[in-house]
Amino acid sequence: MEKELKKVYEHYRKHYINDQITTRIQNKVHQEMENNNISQLKKQRPIFVKKLFYTSAFCVVVIGLFIGSAFFSPAMAEVASKIPFLSKIFEQKPINEMVRERLIENGYKISGVGYSVPGKIYHVTVEGPEDYYKQVNKEIKKITEDVIASSGYDDFKVEVGLEQKIEHKDDPRNRDGEMLFKTVSEIVPKLQKQGYKIHTYGSGYADPDAKVMRITLDIEDTEKRTDEIEQAILEGIHELGLKNEVTVNFHKFNVLKRETENKWASKVLPVIGEGMLGKKEYKTKGIGYSFKKGIMNIYITTKIDKSDSEAPELASKIEAEIHEFLQSDDLKDIVADTPYKIVVRDKEGKDIN
Structure with a gap:
C-alpha cells in the first residue's frame, strides 16, 4: 500500500x-x-x-x-x-467520530452516536426538547446518511431519536451501591500502591432483584495474596453498615495475553467490524471474536445459507479481504506474530470455510 x-x-x-x-x-x-x-x-x-x-x-x-x-x-x-478496503478504513477516522464532528460543526445538539449490529442501524440521539427534535431530525438523518455514504458504506440504515431522560428514584439500593463503589475506589488505589497487582474493579448488584452486593477485581495471574486483598476490602466497607451481604470476586488474567487482546480489540477488530457490516457485498449480519490459547479467532456471520451456491465464494472473498488487511504494513506492530483464524459462518451459525 x-x-x-x-x-x-x-x-x-x-x-x-x-x-x-x-x-x-x-x-x-x-x-x-x-x-x-x-x-x-x-x-x-x-x-x-x-x-x-x-x-x-x-x-x-x-x-x-x-x-x-x-x-x-x-x-x-x-x-x-x-x-484494500479495510486498509482505507484504517486510515480514516471511525465513522462515529466523523458523524459526530459533522453534526456538531453544523450546530446540532447531539448526545450520542453509534450503530447496533442487529439490523445494521446507525443511531443518532438528539439532545433537547421535543420541539427541537421535530425541527432538526430530518436534517440530521440526511447529513448522517451522507457521511456514511462518503465513507464507502451502503448497508447501514439511519435512525434519529430523542434522548430519553431517566429520573433516578431515591432508592436505598442506589445509595448503598454508590457508597460501596466510593469506598472501594478509595481502598483499591491504596492496595495498588502497596504492590498488590490489581487492575480494574467494579461493584454493585448483579441484577435488580439481587440481595448480595458484589465486588469484582481484575488481578494478574501471578498475584497470590487474594485473602489479604479480600480482608482489606471487607474491613474497609464494614463501617458503611450495609444491610446486604457483600462478596469479593477475583478475575485472574495473563498480562501479555491481555495486552495482545486489547491491541486487537481497540485497533483491529473495530475496523473489520465496521467494514464488513457497512458493505452490502459482504452480506454480513454479525461479527465476534475470541482469544483462546494464544489464537485470535475472528467470526463473521453472513446472511446466506451454507447450501447457497455463492457461499464458498463469499467466504473466500471475506477471508481474503481480512487476511490482506491483517498482513498489511500498517498492522505489523499490532498483529506481530500472533496467530489468527478467520471463520466465516452462514445465517444459522454453521462454518462455511
Whole structure:
C-alpha cells in the first residue's frame, strides 16, 4: 500500500499542492503543537495516536483529498482500487467520530452516536426538547446518511431519536451501591500502591432483584495474596453498615495475553467490524471474536445459507479481504506474530470455510 500512497502523494504534489498550501499546513501544525493538541491532527481508533511531523501532516491532507476525490478522478479511482478496503478504513477516522464532528460543526445538539449490529442501524440521539427534535431530525438523518455514504458504506440504515431522560428514584439500593463503589475506589488505589497487582474493579448488584452486593477485581495471574486483598476490602466497607451481604470476586488474567487482546480489540477488530457490516457485498449480519490459547479467532456471520451456491465464494472473498488487511504494513506492530483464524459462518451459525 505504501507504493500506492506514494502515487497519490506525487499526483497531488503535481496537480493540487503549491507552496502556499504547504505553508498553511505547516503553520497549522505548528499552531497545534503549541496548543498541545497535536494528537487531534491524526485521530485513529481509540488509544491509537501516531507521532506527527510536518511531513506526516502533509500526508494527512493528501489522504483526505485522496479519499474525497477518488470517486471523481479516474486516475485516483484506479489507485484507490488497489488499496484494500479495510486498509482505507484504517486510515480514516471511525465513522462515529466523523458523524459526530459533522453534526456538531453544523450546530446540532447531539448526545450520542453509534450503530447496533442487529439490523445494521446507525443511531443518532438528539439532545433537547421535543420541539427541537421535530425541527432538526430530518436534517440530521440526511447529513448522517451522507457521511456514511462518503465513507464507502451502503448497508447501514439511519435512525434519529430523542434522548430519553431517566429520573433516578431515591432508592436505598442506589445509595448503598454508590457508597460501596466510593469506598472501594478509595481502598483499591491504596492496595495498588502497596504492590498488590490489581487492575480494574467494579461493584454493585448483579441484577435488580439481587440481595448480595458484589465486588469484582481484575488481578494478574501471578498475584497470590487474594485473602489479604479480600480482608482489606471487607474491613474497609464494614463501617458503611450495609444491610446486604457483600462478596469479593477475583478475575485472574495473563498480562501479555491481555495486552495482545486489547491491541486487537481497540485497533483491529473495530475496523473489520465496521467494514464488513457497512458493505452490502459482504452480506454480513454479525461479527465476534475470541482469544483462546494464544489464537485470535475472528467470526463473521453472513446472511446466506451454507447450501447457497455463492457461499464458498463469499467466504473466500471475506477471508481474503481480512487476511490482506491483517498482513498489511500498517498492522505489523499490532498483529506481530500472533496467530489468527478467520471463520466465516452462514445465517444459522454453521462454518462455511
